[in-house]
Amino acid sequence: MASPSSLPSPPPLADLLAAGPVALFLDFDGTLVEIAPEPGDIHVPDSLADALHRLHERLNGRFALVTGRALDDLASHLGEVTLCRAGSHGASRLLPDGSRLGDEPEALSADCVSELRAYAEMHDLFYETKSHGGALHFRARPEKARATLDFAHEVAERHDLCVTSGKGVAELVRPGADKGGAVRAFMAEQPFTGSMPIFIGDDTTDEDGMAAAIEFSGFGIAVGERDSDAARYHLEDIAAVHKWLDL
Template sequence: MDGALELSPPPPLARLMEERVLALFLDFDGTLVDIAPAPDEIVVPARLAERLRTLSRRLDGRLALITGRSLEDLAGHCPIEGIACAGSHGAARRDAMGQALGDAARPLPDGVFDTLHDGARDLGVALEAKTHGAALHFRADPGKAEQARAFAAEVASQHALAVKRGKGVVEITQAGADKGGAVREFMRHAPFVDTIPVFIGDDVTDEDGMAACNDAGGFGILVGDRSPTVAQFRLSDVPSVYEWLSL
């Protein structure tokens, strides 16, 4: 769908919860925290984890965070005990009790990170190591975007990996690891089974999660004004997300 600015805000969450059995899937960066110049520079709102657990209880546990960060990195910024989560773009998934869901995530093949390290150094971009992937950050120098993307695509092609573009970043992951797959995996397990799924996210990588929700009879909510998008509704920014969720 083009024209993201023409999308209307979603109906009030309280009303939707009265009408349907909802499940919420939330991106993290750009949705629950503002994007920062570097991944470790984000500012996490006070008591965010506690507020998310309260929201999860309102939904009888039908809440999951789905982020490009590794689960370990996410936990370092926001304690996630008691909240279902998927990290590394859905490659690693666990329920609210901390039990793994689906197949175990695989790390990058031997030698790939060394290749990325050398390439990032030569390009002058930052390399972020992840448990199940890696990311090249060029937010500080947007002029490096095409070079970084081309280099990532070359490495991915050589090793049958996948490339994911984001805001100021390009990531290398295992093929098939995406946020749509995470949504579908959660929907196979209680308490998400037979619910109406809603995905809230801001970046290109969130489109897979929104599409999976659309396919299951739910919908996506775009944060910001990016287009094109498969989202059906739009919230303008992170504070608008908090207002809609009553966080």
């Protein structure tokens, strides 16, 4: 596992593009916008959507947002973008025209949601409703991290679900809902096919996306101070990401 300080900065994007077709897959929270104590509190610059559309054009459409957020939640912050995007950790995927890529994932059962809500209320945590999952946020209560993760795994086992854990959150999702699946799905479609994928992310949930990029002879870029098994390069923070992408 590599620490950020041991990883070099990536080559300039312009140099990579000059060498051949490149596909970019970008995480959202912690990569393009600052993480907030609660998901609804993020600040998204008014210029970001237009900048991402310009990046989409620069890459000839080989660009996708891959986020843990549900896509309707992403739209509430970024607007209705005409970009490839995958929400709910890659399980729900849309093409630029809004058409779906693959099947729509199934939501959590009412019983499962009730359990998660009750736990959040009992332990003063924030429960985030998602169209294809549910998340217990303990960023404001870090002392609850271990117990919350243990509870999430116990609920997941009973409901045949999986747990993805990131910065201050335990999220329950359907099996197979990971960012690597989104990368593989888009890479099977034009105009992504035959390009070199790069996955950029700040959290452990982005490791799957980076691993999938490696499968297609690409690589991952870790953002911020975290260890990484899959990243080849490192960018210090969100400002460095924006600068590298020329947003």
